Amino acid sequence: MQTTVVITGATGGLGRLAALDLARKGAHVVAVARDPGKAERLRAEGGAGVEVLLADLGRLADVRRLAREITDRHGHVDVLVNNAGLHAFTSRTTPDGLPEMVAVNYLAPWLLTRELLPALRRAPAARVVTVASEAARRHGTLRLPEDLTETVPFTARGSSADYGRSKLLGIMFSLELARRLTGTGVTANCLNPGFNTTGLGRELRFAAPLEKLLTRLSIGDPARGAALIVALAADPAFAGRTGGYYSVPGARPIRPAPPADDPGLRARLWRETERLLDG
Numbered sequence: 001m002q003t004t005v006v007i008t009g010a011t012g013g014l015g016r017l018a019a020l021d022l023a024r025k026g027a028h029v030v031a032v033a034r035d036p037g038k039a040e041r042l043r044a045e046g047g048a049g050v051e052v053l054l055a056d057l058g059r060l061a062d063v064r065r066l067a068r069e070i071t072d073r074h075g076h077v078d079v080l081v082n083n084a085g086l087h088a089f090t091s092r093t094t095p096d097g098l099p100e101m102v103a104v105n106y107l108a109p110w111l112l113t114r115e116l117l118p119a120l121r122r123a124p125a126a127r128v129v130t131v132a133s134e135a136a137r138r139h140g141t142l143r144l145p146e147d148l149t150e151t152v153p154f155t156a157r158g159s160s161a162d163y164g165r166s167k168l169l170g171i172m173f174s175l176e177l178a179r180r181l182t183g184t185g186v187t188a189n190c191l192n193p194g195f196n197t198t199g200l201g202r203e204l205r206f207a208a209p210l211e212k213l214l215t216r217l218s219i220g221d222p223a224r225g226a227a228l229i230v231a232l233a234a235d236p237a238f239a240g241r242t243g244g245y246y247s248v249p250g251a252r253p254i255r256p257a258p259p260a261d262d263p264g265l266r267a268r269l270w271r272e273t274e275r276l277l278d279g
Helices: 015-022 034-050 060-073 100-121 134-136 159-180 207-216 221-236 263-278
Strands: 004-008 030-031 050-053 078-082 124-131 186-192 242-248
Touching: 015 030, 015 050, 015 134, 015 263, 030 034, 030 060, 030 263, 034 186, 050 060, 060 100, 078 100, 078 159, 078 263, 100 124, 100 159, 100 242, 100 263, 124 134, 124 159, 134 159, 159 186, 159 242, 159 263, 186 221, 221 242
Parallel strands: 004 030, 004 078, 030 050, 078 124, 124 186, 186 242
Antiparallel strands: none
16 A cells, blocks of 8 residues: 655755655655645656645644645545744744744644544554754743744844744654654654755845855755655654654754653643644
8 A cells, every 4th residue: 555645845945855755765745835836846846656735834724724635635644744844034923823933833733733643543554753953952941832822023143042942842742742642553753854955044135145055065965854854754664663853864863952851841832732723
């Protein structure tokens, strides 16, 4: 039976490389994209192994609609890769009134995962893979539930803490998800893909020339991070392994930054997120 893999943020960067690699390995890849033009290019490049669905992960209604569309089309989902991410350099609010980085980097994957859990449980042995970042170590101070909803202005220089906090939330989500899915046959792991030049700071004016320079210097090869995504999604060596946080180079397990290592706080974050999204 062909493996069905859902991957967000699949038209560029690590997501594109991982989606195409998984398709070459024989998976049916459901690639989630926001830009129709990029979606068509990915579909053409991936051929019959790639199906593309459009969604704006900054809109919670769109995330719910996406989940329904996936479950209507597919009897089960073997792998969900929460890859889409955003590092904004100015503070923006989504149509739902939420801070954009928190919405895209944390709330969208949380909601999509929950909505797809029935389809994941119908698979023989499913995996949830969340792309995190060691930027989480620069998260500043975590405040719950305020950090899920407060939109506070920040500058490009001050954006790092907000980005890191949104990635910290993703790690906490992944580890709590693994605990909650114990014994279900569904595993959950997250990863740090390392520094990658692909899509580097795309909101900065100098991003394109900087990316070209770093590529010429062989700095930040995105193939390493994409390979780790593919390994956690498809490598038999990770079958049954859950609750891990892995990093390049290779797939070495690493300890998450505090307070992601606090089980009580992870459980509280889950409850606060559930209250927010179901309220």
